[in-house]
Amino acid sequence: MSAGIYVHVPFCLTRCGYCDFNAVAGMDHLRSRYVAALLREADLVSGEWTEEEFVSIFVGGGTPTTLDPGDLKTLLTRVRARFRVRGDAEVTVEANPDTVDAVSLERLLAAGFERLSLGAQSFDGHVLRALERVHPPEAVRRAVRQARAAGYRNLNLDLIYGAEGETLESWERTLLETIDLGPEHVSAYALTIEPSTPLGRKVRAGLARPPDPDLQADMFLLAGETLASAGYQHYEVSNWARPGFACVHNLGYWERRPYAGLGAGAHAFRGDRRWWNVRPPEQYLQLVEAGRAPIGGEERLDSFDAYLEELLLRLRTLRGVPASWVYPGDAEPYLEGGLLEDRDGYLVPTERGMLLLNELVLGPASGPAGPGRRDAAPGARAIPGPGWPARTGPRTPPWGLLTM
């Protein structure tokens, strides 16, 4: 099956207050060892992946462009050498505006990184400050100009909405500025307060206000309208693309295609197994340098997990789920309530439905038998299909699409 490779680069210039990714600032001295370790890990693990053909490579972070373009090139070359990567594979690198310039962008493109994902976040200076992002709005415009000048034909801008002080008007300006810059792809994420982050602690201490979910809902809908009218298709909860530019790599996650992961904390998935590398960069380095696979944990998905994931992931995208997967009648309230649409036998979330995905999956309440009993999971199929087991108790819709 068409697989993807994710490569994680954990270094950042500074640590943003809301971020709970596996990212570190001030560890630049580890860079060259880290690149060497990535190369070594590719050597170590590629043997497991000989069956797979790879259609995407995604170098993310952290901030990959804190590495020298030369190093990134070496990395890409090694990955292409060790894995069966298709010639036309989508190759993405993430960048922050202030870690790239005209020269580095040219070198990255020449190295084969044909898709550039820029962490723009916002075009409102206040919002950027609230997010503790170091770049000014101008840096994004500059980076986009430089990327276009370098010859980039596939650009993504990452946006975040719902930071403290951001209004609907400010968000609309950010969206319009984004459209003005004409990227092929836009990702827009609702700011989420993660408890372990500095922002999370501030919120708990009452020093910062958590995002207002209603305002974020309005922002989401506004993004949908604004981007749609500019020709972008809303193909996943947080992703919009011009026709033909949906991100192959990210679609792999939603479609539950296999993926390999290289680097600290990277996740990999194949069949019924998901595993992940140790998160701390130092620990990762030590293991790889000792010639060992840096695996930090794994899980085997039983048919219930697989079903739950499949439902959850498919409903994030326009693929939706076949109507036959759902008990007759269970979807009715959502179809009537405008959260789902029936498109040629597929249940596809509407814009409002995407906002309430958890409700769609779980439903608003439990029944007498309790929801989602693992033992009642459908057969041994990894991929669910029609023909669910008999129900354990009466259901009162709306109940969620998850089969009990």
Add this chain to the structure above:
Amino acid sequence: MKPGPLARHAGVRRLGAPYDRRGVTDTSRIRNFCIVAHIDHGKSTLADRLLEITHAVSERDMRAQYLDKMDLERERGITIKAQAVRLTHEVRGQVYELNLIDTPGHVDFTYEVSRSLAACEGAVLLVDAAQGIEAQTLANFHLARDAGLAIVPVLNKIDLPAAQPDEVARELAAVVGCDAADVLRVSAKTGEGVTALLERVVERVPAPGGAREDPLRALIFDSSFDPYRGVVAYVRVHDGVLPSRSRVRLMAAGIESDAEEAGVFAPEPTPVPELGPGEVGYLVTGLKDVHQVKVGDTITLSGKGAAREPLPGYREPKPMVWSGLFPAEGGDYGDLRDALDRLKLSDSALHYEPETSQALGFGFRCGFLGLLHMDIVKERLEREFGLELIATAPNVEFHVVRGSEVTVVHNPSEMPPPGTFDVVREPVVLATIITPSDYLGAVLELCQSRRGEMLDLRYLSPDRAEVHYRLPLAEIIFDFFDQLKSRTRGYASLDYEPWGYEEADLVRVDVLLHGEPVDAFSSVVHRDKAYQYGRAMVERLKELIPRQLFDVAIQAAIGSRIIARETVKAKRKDVLAKCYGGDITRKRKLLEQQKKGKARLRRVGRVDVPQEAFIAALRVDQRSGVRP
């Protein structure tokens, strides 16, 4: 279940324990007395010292605070079950039999206190020399004096540097109506003055009356349940003789039984051939149901030797406070019923009847003597039976009058709608509060805000005041004590006794979720406070009820009139954000967690309410004093 007091001594003493071979005790050598004291003023410590000095307990056996039985009591520092020990002490060449009768020290048990007092001729009024007199002491002092007991005023803790013996002695003397010099000074801790106290008891407390020839009349002042021997009654013989084995009659209960053994606590239970007039001891009744053996009942002999008139003062123990107890989610109604059935074996004051709540499912409406009794029962259910419970806010019992018909309502949701009855009566109490004068204003304000009516105000000393209020019990059980403590920095003390039922303008406030009344949240409150209650309840629920897929109206209503309203806006966003670098595991786990959370929801009409919301909404807010 905890073994009863006799079981603790099972074995050695039970099998062939020797009878107490002393001859019949001359009543002139008997003294029956109790100790009246506020919590922590040193009653238990003094009892220990008395046992020690009279060698009733060897020092090795001496468990600190011998008279307290239950663990729970020990932790709470209170005495629930009255008990009696026989001490023997020589004063000026004469050996006396001194029966120390322990009294419960909490307002929930006023009736029990009065029965214990009825078993005595004298009371040691014990006051902490550093703290001064408290309301409870005063209330029990009045009970003791009204019962005609001789009062022996005593200051305790004179060893404390903070003690103010002279001042407190003056206070005490003023209350008792004696000379300050008459107030004994002791330290229960060091033992100083305790022997003198025994002498004073012998001197001041009258010997009991009663004649051997008269028909038997013995007062039951307490009872307990022994798993091996059934119900054990603690008795005080007033007239006649109670033989060890005899057919007895319980006069109020109207039942007869073959009593198996009479005995005394010395302090171990020791069988005796008989209990003569004036004597205090126990009787193994031969009965198996604790409810047949009621505190205050009179035991007489069956047949010819029966007394005609019972001793005065008997009353049925009456629950004052009611609350619904429901198994928490996943808990079992059957387990709760079994636990209550078993608790009732040893707690005759506990009442319960099945109750069905739309919101909380199957449970029981339980009646308690008071808030403390309620807490004790809840705690025992949770601790001894491992149950997890949801309790509705406590309420009092209402008498709803329609013409000549009176309906007793102990569940707010059963209160009929306005206009369908003539009047409602609620229980009122006579409250005694003692407070430092500095806080008098705050105390009066509190009582006034709780529909109180002042009956009396006096000064015990220039800086301590004693106030008497008539207050609705409903106001007292609703956070009154905590409010009193917080407004007086813990210095005020409270005691109250039932006063009867009085008419009041009470209304039932219902809480509706999305148009459906939630029975567990209904409350009967005074009309003037209905709005405040309704407002507080809807506001609190607004915080507690998670957003649903539709707008949820939360309303408070009197009958069909809405008095407060809030809306929980429909949820618009519930989606997990970005998954990073393929970490789908985390996303799935979050969703699974959310799913578990949903399993704890209860459904009220179309609205899903988490169990925690019920618990939180039913909890009285200790700080604001506003329920919820």
